[in-house]
Amino acid sequence: MKADEKLLMMPGPVVVPSRVLLAMAKPMINHRGKEFSAMYGEIQSISAQLFNTKADNISVISGSGTAGMEAAIGSLNNKSDKILAIENGKFGQRFKKLAGKYGTVVPLEFEWGDSVDLGKVEEKLEAGDIKSIAMIHNESSTAIRNPAPEIGKLAKKYGAYFILDVVSSLGGDTILMDEWGVDIAVTGSQKCLAAPPGLSLVGVSEKAAEEMKNITNRPYYLDLLAYRNSATKELKETPYTPAVSLFYALQEALRIVKEEGIENRINRHYLMTKAVRDSMTAIGIEMFPQLNKYSAYSNTVSAMKAPPGVDGEEIKKALGKRGIVITGGQDHLKGKIFRVGSMGSTTPLNIMNTMTELEFVLFTLGVIESTGAVDDFASDAMKDLYV
Amino acid sequence: MKADEKLLMMPGPVVVPSRVLLAMAKPMINHRGKEFSAMYGEIQSISAQLFNTKADNISVISGSGTAGMEAAIGSLNNKSDKILAIENGKFGQRFKKLAGKYGTVVPLEFEWGDSVDLGKVEEKLEAGDIKSIAMIHNESSTAIRNPAPEIGKLAKKYGAYFILDVVSSLGGDTILMDEWGVDIAVTGSQKCLAAPPGLSLVGVSEKAAEEMKNITNRPYYLDLLAYRNSATKELKETPYTPAVSLFYALQEALRIVKEEGIENRINRHYLMTKAVRDSMTAIGIEMFPQLNKYSAYSNTVSAMKAPPGVDGEEIKKALGKRGIVITGGQDHLKGKIFRVGSMGSTTPLNIMNTMTELEFVLFTLGVIESTGAVDDFASDAMKDLYV
Numbered sequence: 001m002k003a004d005e006k007l008l009m010m011p012g013p014v015v016v017p018s019r020v021l022l023a024m025a026k027p028m029i030n031h032r033g034k035e036f037s038a039m040y041g042e043i044q045s046i047s048a049q050l051f052n053t054k055a056d057n058i059s060v061i062s063g064s065g066t067a068g069m070e071a072a073i074g075s076l077n078n079k080s081d082k083i084l085a086i087e088n089g090k091f092g093q094r095f096k097k098l099a100g101k102y103g104t105v106v107p108l109e110f111e112w113g114d115s116v117d118l119g120k121v122e123e124k125l126e127a128g129d130i131k132s133i134a135m136i137h138n139e140s141s142t143a144i145r146n147p148a149p150e151i152g153k154l155a156k157k158y159g160a161y162f163i164l165d166v167v168s169s170l171g172g173d174t175i176l177m178d179e180w181g182v183d184i185a186v187t188g189s190q191k192c193l194a195a196p197p198g199l200s201l202v203g204v205s206e207k208a209a210e211e212m213k214n215i216t217n218r219p220y221y222l223d224l225l226a227y228r229n230s231a232t233k234e235l236k237e238t239p240y241t242p243a244v245s246l247f248y249a250l251q252e253a254l255r256i257v258k259e260e261g262i263e264n265r266i267n268r269h270y271l272m273t274k275a276v277r278d279s280m281t282a283i284g285i286e287m288f289p290q291l292n293k294y295s296a297y298s299n300t301v302s303a304m305k306a307p308p309g310v311d312g313e314e315i316k317k318a319l320g321k322r323g324i325v326i327t328g329g330q331d332h333l334k335g336k337i338f339r340v341g342s343m344g345s346t347t348p349l350n351i352m353n354t355m356t357e358l359e360f361v362l363f364t365l366g367v368i369e370s371t372g373a374v375d376d377f378a379s380d381a382m383k384d385l386y387v
Numbered sequence: 388m389k390a391d392e393k394l395l396m397m398p399g400p401v402v403v404p405s406r407v408l409l410a411m412a413k414p415m416i417n418h419r420g421k422e423f424s425a426m427y428g429e430i431q432s433i434s435a436q437l438f439n440t441k442a443d444n445i446s447v448i449s450g451s452g453t454a455g456m457e458a459a460i461g462s463l464n465n466k467s468d469k470i471l472a473i474e475n476g477k478f479g480q481r482f483k484k485l486a487g488k489y490g491t492v493v494p495l496e497f498e499w500g501d502s503v504d505l506g507k508v509e510e511k512l513e514a515g516d517i518k519s520i521a522m523i524h525n526e527s528s529t530a531i532r533n534p535a536p537e538i539g540k541l542a543k544k545y546g547a548y549f550i551l552d553v554v555s556s557l558g559g560d561t562i563l564m565d566e567w568g569v570d571i572a573v574t575g576s577q578k579c580l581a582a583p584p585g586l587s588l589v590g591v592s593e594k595a596a597e598e599m600k601n602i603t604n605r606p607y608y609l610d611l612l613a614y615r616n617s618a619t620k621e622l623k624e625t626p627y628t629p630a631v632s633l634f635y636a637l638q639e640a641l642r643i644v645k646e647e648g649i650e651n652r653i654n655r656h657y658l659m660t661k662a663v664r665d666s667m668t669a670i671g672i673e674m675f676p677q678l679n680k681y682s683a684y685s686n687t688v689s690a691m692k693a694p695p696g697v698d699g700e701e702i703k704k705a706l707g708k709r710g711i712v713i714t715g716g717q718d719h720l721k722g723k724i725f726r727v728g729s730m731g732s733t734t735p736l737n738i739m740n741t742m743t744e745l746e747f748v749l750f751t752l753g754v755i756e757s758t759g760a761v762d763d764f765a766s767d768a769m770k771d772l773y774v
Contacts, residue, residue, distance in 0.1 A: 006416075013415045013631060024411035024632055028400045028583060029393075030712055062585050063450050064628040067608040101607055190628065196415060198449050198585060198630025220488055221454040221609065241451040241577065243585025243630060244400060245411055325417055 006320075009354050010327045011140040011168055011301040011341040012191040016249070020195055023252035024245040031242050032235075039251050040236040043201075046254040049262060050170050051185055051203040053177040059227035060250070061200045062243040065167040065188030067222055068200030070098050072163050072184040073134065075212050075224035077103035081131035084124050084160070086151075088114055090141035090330045091165060095134045102217075106130060112333060113142040113288050113303075115295035118150055125158040132161040132183075138169035140191075141330050143287075143303035143339060145173070147294035152180035161208060167191060170201070171257060172269035172343055173299035183208040184224070189246065192269065192300055194344030195253035198246045204228050256345070268385060269299050272342035272351050275381035276302040279355045279374035283362065288337045303329075303339045307367045312338040318361040324354055348382045393707075396741050397714045398527040398555055398688040398728040399578040403636070407582055410639035411632040418629050419622075426638050427623040430588075433641040436649060437557050438572055438590040440564040446614035447637070448587045449630040452554040452575030454609055455587030457485055459550050459571040460521060462599050462611035464490035468518035471511050471547070473538070475501055477528035477717045478552060482521045489604075493517060499720060500529040500675050500690070502682035505537055512545040519548040519570075525556035527578075528717050530674075530690035530726060532560070534681035539567035548595060554578060557588070558644060559656035559730055560686035570595040571611070576633065579656065579687055581731030582640035585633045591615050643732070655772060656686050659729035659738050662768035663689040666742045666761035670749065675724045690716075690726045694754045699725040705748040711741055735769045 008015050029035045040060070048055040061068055073095070077083055083103040085096035088110040099105040108124055110116060116135070124130065133155050137148050148164055155162035161183040166175050170185070172192030177185050183205045190197035204224060212218065212225040226239040257265060277287060277297060288303040289295070306312035312328045315338045319326055329337040340354060355374045363371050395402050416422045427447070435442040448454055460482070464470055470490040472483035475497040486492040495511055497503060503522070511517065520542050524535050535551055542549035548570040553562050557572070559579030564572050570592045577584035591611060599605065599612040613626040644652060664674060664684060675690040676682070693699035699715045702725045706713055716724040727741060742761045750758050 008415060008417065010417065013418065013628070016415050018412075021412040021414070021632075024583075025405075025408040027408070028395060028403050028577075030395065030397065031400065031584070062630075063454070063608060064630075066627040067450070070606075070608045098607055101604075188628070190415075196411075196630065196632040197418070197628045198633060217488075219457075219606065220485055221450060221457045240453040241400070241575070241584045243449075243451075243583065243633060245408075245583040245632065245636070246585060246630060249632070 005323065007324045007350060007353065009324055009340050009346070009350065011339060011343060012188070013197050014190065014194055014341065014344040014346065016194055016196055017256065017345050019256065020249050020252045023248040026248050028244055031244055032237055034235065036244070037236040039247055040231065043247065043251055043254060044231065046258050047201055050257070051175055051177045052179065053203050056232045057203050057205060059202050059204060059224065059231045060238065060247070061202060061222065061227060062198065062238070062246065063200055064197060065186065065200050066094065068186035068188065068202050069095060069165060070219065071202060071222035071224040072186050073098045074102040074219045074222060075215060076161060076163065076184060076208055077132055078215055078217065080104060082106050082129050084108060084130045084133045086116055086121065086133065086135040088112060088116055088142065088144065088146070089136065089139035091136045091139055095136060095165060099134055103131065113144065114290050115144065115292040116146050118147065118154070118294060121151065122154055125154055125160065130158060130160045132163055134163045136165045138166070138173060138298050138300060140168040140298065140301050142289055143298040143301045144289040145296040145298050149180045150294050152182060156181050161211065168300055168343070172266065174266055177203050189250050192343045193250070193253050193257065195250045196246060198243055199250055266299070269342060271382045271385055272346060272348065273297065273299055273302050275351050275378040276340050276342060276355065278381045279377040280304050282377040283359060283368050283373050300343045301339055301341045303337050306336055306338060310365055310367055311335045314365065315361055318365065319357060322357050322361070324357055348385045351382065352378055392710065394711045394737060394740065396711055396727050396733070396737065398726060399575070399730060400584050401577065401581055401728065401731040401733065403581055403583055404643065404732050406643065407636045407639045410635040413635050415631055418631055419624055421622070423631070424623040426634055427618065430634065430638055430641060431618065433645050434588055437644070438562055438564045439566065440590050443619045444590050444592060446589050446591060446611065446618045447625070447634070448589060448609065448614060449585065449625070449633065450587055451584060452573065452587050453481065455573035455575065455589050456482060456552055457606065458589060458609035458611040459573050460485045461489040461606045461609060462602060463548060463550065463571060463595055464519055465602055465604065467491060469493050469516055471495060471517045471520045473503055473508065473520065473522040475499060475503055475529065475531065475533070476523065476526035478523045478526055482523060482552060486521055490518065500531065501677050502531065502679040503533050505534065505681060508538065509541055512541055512547065517545060517547045519550055521550045523552045525553070525560060525685050525687060527555040527685065527688050529676055530685040530688045531676040532683040532685050536567045537681050539569060543568050548598065555687055559653065561653055564590050576637050579730045580637070580640050580644065582637045583633060585630055586637055589614070653686070656729060658769045658772055659733060659735065660684065660686055660689050662738050662765040663727050663729060663742065665768045666764040667691050669764040670746060670755050670760050687730045688726055688728045690724050693723055693725060697752055697754055698722045701752065702748055705752065706744060709744050709748070711744055735772045738769065739765055
């Protein structure tokens, strides 16, 4: 089966709608001109409604989500600044590494898949002198949603800056940047926005921008203050040559978001992940995340424990042969879990396809004794989407 | 006139052929799979022939040329390492800033537009202890080609690493990375390769890669050693999510380079810039660069002095109204020069268009007394291209 006939059901990159792909076929324009500026303005305006902040707070970096994370950490912290890095998965670990590179890292590690314990966060903050808190909102490696509003409150209480990675949630889950007290929020183009990879959207509060002026060793290409200053000029631009074609794609992807409506889009994501969970649970497959009062299952990706005696990679491979690309666990979770993304332009039909094929694969692997069970559960979860 | 009807004759971004634009309409693939690896391999293989080095030496970063420059400087130098930064234009100045960020900069500044004085370079090297030399090969801000082979020899003589920016020359001028003793060469996708902006191709010698292991504070997203390690694995990949659509475009752009033939392509660039110079000189417009024995006019962009009493920006604007986008001078050169790019997929017809329109604009501005002079000179310079 050819690659371009495969259904991508990973937590990014996701299937990109033809409208978005074809937007990239537009000719080049000068990125120091009015046309580019107008496009940048539209991108800011729509995406600001997803971040729930002001349009001027949005900057776009030509680079992956990791580039945005580095820009956030490196532009807000001096080497002597203490950064509380909350880790309960692969991306939290990456944030911790970045924190150690630009600041003085104060690690707070939980088992991957476990929930963040707010008591332990407060203990670290009480111990004093934390400049910034770095956390992943939607830890896609384990499919858990971490408690952003609560961490925002703690950040406020202890006078810390709050840097939140919303790479795999913005566009598929509610983000209230201003209300939660997030100082910098970072996302990528290739997840719930359903654009191609290569751009990072970063929301920067005025307070954070002000503080960046005090940071002496900000990165160069990833200097977030430079991006913000260029993005708030009358002729909006980027400090370095932007990936113009990807801006075309992002503009079109955001127009689609606007047409669908943000609430509808988030609800679709919710019901699709619920359909995955309900149908998997119905056939005895357990969810991987360990929730507590303040965490939740991810709205955009689901992580299941591999059944006893079965390697998660086998499930992934068998499904791949049938034309559906899901993903496994990372690092020490490899083989132990398998993950299904429900991001971006994924449809209920894609979910039905994936669940029935997954059920068949589990049947052929001897995990379940018959097929035909998942349809009802998945359909029922998504019934509000059938209009 | 609408933006997408304008002819881009700047030193990047350039007109991108439809074949390349449409390549981006292909669906997403998993960037951790065989299809992506095969595409990356093809990109390495063709571009290595432009760098004149081994395919495995090529890495591709999702970011602009500046990102590639930062990756080069930051991955090869510790803070205490002395970097000789040769500056004779805007991009040399940028290299100097980057050098100061990651190492200890030893500046060597010439007037923008002047040639590099090899004697002064050797003086700095003799003073001792230079770890790396950073130079722009084709300084597009002033349209001069700097003496890369000679600097390579000096680097060898004094045991320094040689970092060469070939952003605006690779694909349009001869680059002999291995023969010249270049340790790291950096280019961008949106210049002579005629792909959209957003990727940086970096050639890294084995010697440089070995030395990078000793660098303690390499950038994170722009860690060149990480890119090289990922690019030389059997399953070729990038350390962070790549801009897959831009890889499609680059692959197609490089296929076009291969079809044209590298020698033919470089010759076309040479004859097109010669046509610009010959026709401008014929009507009394002076070239801006001050050449010496070791420098040359750029093979890919031409910089002209604004005629007495005329602002270079006026020429740019008047031509823009007529549908052709050229560019002016940067920083203190603004208004003093105007520049015409001849990069990538630019055709002799585009050059003829631009020269005759430019002549007309100069006529309307009162610089020349009649029109009709440039055609012969431009045609004659490019006669080998009319086959």
